Amino acid sequence: METNFSFSLNGTMPDLAGWKQPLYVRCLLIIGYGAVFLLNIVGNPLVCLVVAKNKNMRTVTNLFIVNVAVCDFFVGGICMPFTLVNNLKAGWVFGEVMCTLLPMLMGMAVVGSVYTLVAIAVDRYLAVMKPTDGKLSSAATSVIIVSIWVTACVVMIPSAVQAQYKDHDGNPTCYETWPSLESKQAYTMSLFVLCYLVPLLAITGLYLCAGARLHNRSAKRNRSAEQTSQSRNQSHTANKSSNNARVFRMMVAVVALFASLHLPLWVATLLNDFATPTRGLGLVLYRYIYPIAHWLAYANSCVNPILYAFLNRNFRQGFIKAFVNTKSSCRVETPVPRVDHKMQGGHAKHDRVQCRLTLETPCGSRMRRASPTTPATAVDDVPNTRSFNRPSAVELKSVAL
Template sequence: MMILIMVLISFLILVTILGNSLVIVAFIEDKRLRNRSNFFLLNLAICDFFIGAFCIPLYIPYILTGRWILGKFLCKLWLVIDNLMCTASAFNVVLISYDRYLAVTMAVMYRSQQYHHFKTVLTMTTVWILSSLLYSPAILFWEYLFNDSSFSEDLCLPAYYYNWHFLVAASSFDFILPLLSISFFNLSLYWNIRSRSRSKHLTAMHLSSSNTEGMQQKPYKIPVAPFPNRQNDLQETEITMVKTSLHHMLKKHRSKKAKPTWIEIDQGQTSNIRIVKLSQDKKIAKSLFVLVCVFGICWAPYSLLMTTRAACHDYCIASYWYDITFWLLWINSSINPILYPLCHESFRRAFTKIIYKYVKNAS
């Protein structure tokens, strides 16, 4: 049984490190991936990489011997990094969900901020700061502030291990609020897509009736201010309501001296662009739904049992149930590279190039 457990843990470490390393390398190698949404995916990959490269390996001697043999300093460091990375991973999931929510519901505003890297990096830094403030001070100073150091040196546990008041408050921030947030974004996307689907059907019926009556609509001309380093804007499917969106873009970029380009769009083209955009947004909504389910499955058991175990001091829950829920958090870090970057075609292309390059160099 111990051999089987070690094989499974080794496989988990390998998958977590390789999956998240591939995301980080792809982001470094391919400059086309360096936009706002992919920066947040990079932030998530960094968290999950450290869980696979540092947190899980240091826990293996604990499993084999049943006691902590690496000293108090490494115990504190392990607890700080483990809680920091898990919390930052949860907060990054919320950030990614919010980013996708903006991409669908406020496409024009979102697009104008895609390459404002300063704001993106500031947001990423804020995630790390908030994550470090949740558990790290309690891990480092709890026993000194409350004179509570009742654990043996053979155990590596935080001093608040049995303080269920603190655990309930902390789990509200690292599980309940993130779950409510991503659920809200998912439901908002669902209603947005549903209303646009109805609008699409009404538009299709209107165009059909217009064609039967032999009425031809004249194409309307819309001035579009050109964007730097962005070609074939109309071929991209990130425009929601073409006529109003393009006018809004013109207002946003009036300060630029470039002359506007006149583009003719008839109602049929507008309808086709909306349909393609709608299908992409449906894919985003489906991926967010999977995200909510996986996040809930991996985090809910641990958050529930952690507070219950602390309240009854381990008398009401068997220790192996706590271990199972504890491992679910780490398994989430190995699943994240599959849930996020591998769902993006741009990342898949980058992964293929990196693997091909590695195999070619190896041969």
């Protein structure tokens, strides 16, 4: 992907005179980039932490979501500060190594993110079309994730090879040198087609097919429910379809935001490479369009955790637990039931006891429920008697993705 620190089309030295933005624009850029940076370094590691700490959330889809979070962290947490400084200051101040490394890392993270979204779409398609035998294994998921990163690295190698750092009279620059304008245009168009257009078309097609199947399945289930009462198997299938529908809606929202927030940067890149802008248009491009387009692309790296929190109950509860001391706020108080054994007529007489369950939820509300009075059994007959000696932690679980 084109970045504004590689803005030379054919190796000629770019003219930076008079390109600096007004002060109020620079202040707005600092505030906007700073907000995205803070949300990114908090939200994406939190997504990884929630999946790592909850075994019931270590599903194939969630492992792919973790990979998206890693890609987003690279983009917004590592690359974005360099881009902000480069947008505010003329020239390249980070040295020759970062001139080669940084554009490649940013491109790898973006390519890895979009290809991971394709993998999620394939996984969701298989889950809907082949619910019994279409599930990917953990080993296959790991191989796919490694392959995504290898592919992203290979795709961005030409950008790293063509990156050139030069110091012109105390004004260091970092820009790409290409043998010809046509070669630069061919590479840019290849990136646009292979790393944006084709993946999004594939994702759209997969989700349309899966959505149509979910709709037909729901319609048949509703008609069946009207004619006969649902059996246990029908109820299980309905719950599974409902879970698939929720994940489907969440991932459609993620892909739609990715496509819309990355589109302005691609438009600016294509305009720069194919339109050969005049000096006036070039100044507008580097003063305003590139910084805003980069900000929108970086904003995508911090909105995914917010989407997960709003659209997925498992992530929402995991985020809440991450900010709550679960040892003190999530517990079950189970007093030891008093068991009195009295011999009466050669038989043991069991007193009737009552146990009270106290549950404190993460948000602090307390619920008490009295168990029905039941005869107490002998100690040897009580299963898991050790659990009565110490309150056990309650983990709020729901159906995993």
